[in-house]
Amino acid sequence: xxxxTEKSSLEVIDDKEYLEQGDSKSTIRIRVFxxxxxxxxxxxxxxxxxxxHPSCARARLNTSSDPKRIFKKVQKVNGRTRSxxxxxxxxxxxxxxxxxxxxxxxx
Numbered sequence: 001x002x003x004x005t006e007k008s009s010l011e012v013i014d015d016k017e018y019l020e021q022g023d024s025k026s027t028i029r030i031r032v033f034x035x036x037x038x039x040x041x042x043x044x045x046x047x048x049x050x051x052x053h054p055s056c057a058r059a060r061l062n063t064s065s066d067p068k069r070i071f072k073k074v075q076k077v078n079g080r081t082r083s084x085x086x087x088x089x090x091x092x093x094x095x096x097x098x099x100x101x102x103x104x105x106x107x
Contacts, residue, residue, distance in 0.1 A: 002019070002032065002040045002041065002042075002045075006019055007040060010032060010040075011029070013029075016031060017031070017032040017033075017034065017040070018030060018031055018032060019031075019032050019042065030042050030043075030044075031043070033061045033065070034065070035065050035066070035067050035070060036065050036066055036067060037067050039067065043057045043058050043061060044057075046060070046061065046070065049071070050071070050073075050074050051074070052074045056074060
């Protein structure tokens with residue numbers, strides 16, 4: 001996913017590859033990850049390809065280098081709230097003590 005000019009300008013620091021961007025006054029190093037099939041990509045490139053947050057892409061690249069796991073479709077999950085929590089509807093919060101099984105349990 002990196003161009004040939006970007007691949008030629010990679011810098012290796014502590015066995016990790018970085019791509020330097022910016023001018024001589026302010027240089028930013030961007031981490032480049034190498035997958036098992038030899039593909040090199042950054043967090044932002046993967047996030048754009050998968051249409052997800054960079055934190056999701058970073059987590060995938062930090063945990064695995066297998067292309068099948070990296071490029072797997074992202075599951076969209078909404079947070080669980082009290083209204084969607086199924087356990088909240090199992091018991092009545094106001095009349096739970098009137099249940100005969102609860103009375104038996106409390107004896």
